[in-house]
Amino acid sequence: MAKDTVVSVAREGDIAWVEIDNPPVNATSTAVRAGLARAVAEVQGARAAILVCAGRTFVAGGDMSEFDRPAEEPHLPDVVRMLEDSETPFIAAMHGTVLGGGFEIALGCAWRIALSGTKFGLPEVNVGLIPGAGGTQRAPRLIGMQAAIDMACSGKLLDATEMERLGGIDMIVTGDLRSAALAFARDLPPRPEKLRDRRAEALDGEAYSAIAADLRKRAKGQQSPLHNLEALQWSALPFAEGQPKERALHVELRQSAESRALRYAFFAERVVSKPKAIQDIAPRDLNRVAIVGGGLMGAGIAMACLSGGLSVTLIERDAEAADNARDRVAGLINSSVKRGKISKAAKAEMLARLTPTDSYADAATADLAIEAVFEDLDVKKDVFARLAQVMSPDAILATNTSYLDPTLIFEGIANPSRCLGLHFFSPAHVMKLLEIVRTPDTSAEVLATGFALGKRLRKVSVLSGICDGFIGNRMLAAYRREAEYLLADGALPHEIDAAMRAEGLPMGPFELQDLTGLQIAWANRQRQAATRAPGERYERIADTLCEMGRLGQRSGKGWYKYTPGARTPERDPEVEGLIEDYSASRGIKRHGYTARQIADRLLAVLANEGARIVEEGIAERPEDVDMVQLHGYGFPRWRGGPMHLADAQGWENIMKTMHLVADESPDSWVLADRAKALAPC
Numbered sequence: 266m267a268k269d270t271v272v273s274v275a276r277e278g279d280i281a282w283v284e285i286d287n288p289p290v291n292a293t294s295t296a297v298r299a300g301l302a303r304a305v306a307e308v309q310g311a312r313a314a315i316l317v318c319a320g321r322t323f324v325a326g327g328d329m330s331e332f333d334r335p336a337e338e339p340h341l342p343d344v345v346r347m348l349e350d351s352e353t354p355f356i357a358a359m360h361g362t363v364l365g366g367g368f369e370i371a372l373g374c375a376w377r378i379a380l381s382g383t384k385f386g387l388p389e390v391n392v393g394l395i396p397g398a399g400g401t402q403r404a405p406r407l408i409g410m411q412a413a414i415d416m417a418c419s420g421k422l423l424d425a426t427e428m429e430r431l432g433g434i435d436m437i438v439t440g441d442l443r444s445a446a447l448a449f450a451r452d453l454p455p456r457p458e459k460l461r462d463r464r465a466e467a468l469d470g471e472a473y474s475a476i477a478a479d480l481r482k483r484a485k486g487q488q489s490p491l492h493n494l495e496a497l498q499w500s501a502l503p504f505a506e507g508q509p510k511e512r513a514l515h516v517e518l519r520q521s522a523e524s525r526a527l528r529y530a531f532f533a534e535r536v537v538s539k540p541k542a543i544q545d546i547a548p549r550d551l552n553r554v555a556i557v558g559g560g561l562m563g564a565g566i567a568m569a570c571l572s573g574g575l576s577v578t579l580i581e582r583d584a585e586a587a588d589n590a591r592d593r594v595a596g597l598i599n600s601s602v603k604r605g606k607i608s609k610a611a612k613a614e615m616l617a618r619l620t621p622t623d624s625y626a627d628a629a630t631a632d633l634a635i636e637a638v639f640e641d642l643d644v645k646k647d648v649f650a651r652l653a654q655v656m657s658p659d660a661i662l663a664t665n666t667s668y669l670d671p672t673l674i675f676e677g678i679a680n681p682s683r684c685l686g687l688h689f690f691s692p693a694h695v696m697k698l699l700e701i702v703r704t705p706d707t708s709a710e711v712l713a714t715g716f717a718l719g720k721r722l723r724k725v726s727v728l729s730g731i732c733d734g735f736i737g738n739r740m741l742a743a744y745r746r747e748a749e750y751l752l753a754d755g756a757l758p759h760e761i762d763a764a765m766r767a768e769g770l771p772m773g774p775f776e777l778q779d780l781t782g783l784q785i786a787w788a789n790r791q792r793q794a795a796t797r798a799p800g801e802r803y804e805r806i807a808d809t810l811c812e813m814g815r816l817g818q819r820s821g822k823g824w825y826k827y828t829p830g831a832r833t834p835e836r837d838p839e840v841e842g843l844i845e846d847y848s849a850s851r852g853i854k855r856h857g858y859t860a861r862q863i864a865d866r867l868l869a870v871l872a873n874e875g876a877r878i879v880e881e882g883i884a885e886r887p888e889d890v891d892m893v894q895l896h897g898y899g900f901p902r903w904r905g906g907p908m909h910l911a912d913a914q915g916w917e918n919i920m921k922t923m924h925l926v927a928d929e930s931p932d933s934w935v936l937a938d939r940a941k942a943l944a945p946c
């Protein structure tokens with residue numbers, strides 16, 4: 266085949282081959298669409314045309330970099346229609362992941378065959394879109410409404426076996442795809458009716474409402490699952506009516522704030538995993554990790570490392586604590602088995618790679634040690650001194666501290682270029698975020714190894730410099746501080762929580778504190794008391810709650826009260842009275858805030874703190890800040906993150922709100938120099 270274009274056509278007797286070769290994933294770029302349109306003309310006269318893709322996958326989606334511009338001709342719906350109308354019938358011969366536009370192309374072909382293991386999806390929903398080339402119209406006609414809903418509204422991937430069961434593909438190939446496709450083409454079954462001429466059944470009103478309600482609940486403000494459901498319903502209309510409606514909505518959604526934010530998040534995840542500090546630096550190989558401290562975090566980190574194929578030595582204070590730590594990890598593995606995530610055989614194999622111990626000597630052969638002991642400087646320093654004695658002089662040493670300064674923790678350690686922070690989030694085997702904290706001494710190779718570890722553990726790793734709380738907890742502290750100012754000035758906890766939930770956050774700041782417990786932040790505020798800026802406003806409502814033993818859900822009450830055994834926060838007149846008395850005792854005349862005012866302030870504070878973090882060089886770029894918020898703090902992905910949101914809404918508006926915030930709490934807020942923070946890196 267001639268390889269001078271991304272789509273080439275060749276003949277083998279009376280069969281035509283059409284091959285797409287557009288690395289890395291054969292996306293439906295303008296060149297591919299134009300090439301396919303040309304190929305349809307070229308194959309006429311052949312008995313059948315086989316559509317295949319070079320490389321690791323069939324067409325795995327659209328070219329997202331084209332989505333910011335108006336769509337260029339030929340448009341994909343027209344190309345799919347050409348395939349469908351071609352006198353020479355097309356056979357899609359697929360492998361890898363057949364996604365989005367790729368699946369729509371396959372739906373235009375007369376037959377579909379696929380290598381075993383091939384996966385199919387309509388993931389447009391994940392970037393705030395609906396399919397734009399007949400996906401929502403042809404899929405229900407082929408595989409039925411329920412399966413089409415799973416694919417288009419939830420972005421679920423179906424594998425070849427499932428697809429065959431649903432009648433979506435004509436054959437699964439276990440051997441060589443191209444030979445099987447050729448054999449299929451030489452012995453063609455009767456040509457089936459075009460999908461667009463088939464009928465699809467719409468959901469009845471009741472079923473539609475039930476599914477829409479479920480999607481709405483799960484989507485937490487994201488609109489695209491509902492848009493997909495709406496478009497799927499149009500498949501019951503004649504194709505000539507339904508398809509233009511689908512296309513129009515697809516084109517409109519490309520401009521939506523939601524789709525822009527989701528596309529931004531998609532690219533940002535890739536950007537943050539390659540910080541400038543480690544460009545072109547090769548990581549070291551890691552095989553054995555020593556984890557010191559097998560409590561809540563240590564056990565989760567061990568689970569993550571075992572899942573990533575590493576051997577783990579888990580060091581505790583004494584034999585009994587080591588046994589408990591082992592049980593904790595085994596408990597996490599067991600619950601993964603119960604949820605069907607890993608097999609019983611995999612469980613045994615994972616446990617075989619875990620060595621619980623109370624002897625630091627067992628860390629001798631580890632390439633990396635991660636410390637997750639109590640948040641106490643002396644305890645941590647002692648741990649590293651002991652590790653340094655037994656481990657090789659260049660073994661990597663990492664601390665999981667949340668707030669302590671890693672340079673103090675590593676003081677006195679020989680060869681400090683091997684030291685860094687690996688800040689996991691709880692539960693460590695579940696949460697996607699890993700903050701990789703560099704000290705002034707950390708070498709690029711050690712940082713690169715941290716990022717390679719993050720990738721192996723399937724984390725989104727973000728580079729952070731050193732400041733109190735690093736990127737994430739520093740922003741959380743700013744957010745909570747403003748929330749408490751709002752309490753003192755006139756808002757109540759449930760109003761603030763509701764305002765933030767309405768913005769798409771899974772929880773507001775006070776219900777979140779009740780869930781995670783108030784004591785860690787309390788201890789932290791006590792630690793910070795000595796260094797707090799003299800004029801900074803300090804409200805001690807949270808401290809009062811802690812002193813009253815209201816430490817959150819685990820103590821039965823916190824900002825809210827809880828019916829024993831239940832987890833639903835209930836407003837507590839005692840707390841609300843306490844807040845009102847507190848304001849009075851401080852001479853504050855309470856005034857109301859609308860939900861919009863509350864959310865604007867808290868979002869502005871997040872953006873402002875994020876901009877300062879970039880300005881100070883703690884984060885390399887705004888994307889780092891946003892990915893921390895998305896993957897560590899539940900900020901809704903469909904809003905991109907506080908920095909993206911501020912960009913979309915205009916920083917001048919954020920700064921206007923910040924001036925209001927700063928007016929009410931003078932000396933408490935340092936306003937970001939937005940120009941510096943957002944200068945291109």
Ligand code: NAI
Nearest residue numbers: 558559560561562563581582637638639640666667689691
């Ligand atoms: P934890 O109290 O559940 O576990 C600490 C474990 O360390 C205990 O099992 C204890 O027996 C063990 N330990 C203490 N001293 C030791 C020593 N000298 N040698 C060996 N083992 C020792 O605490 P948690 O929550 O797991 O936190 C650990 C670290 O992780 C802290 O630095 C914390 O700030 C940090 N962190 C905690 C997060 C959380 O959500 N809990 C999130 C991110 C970081």
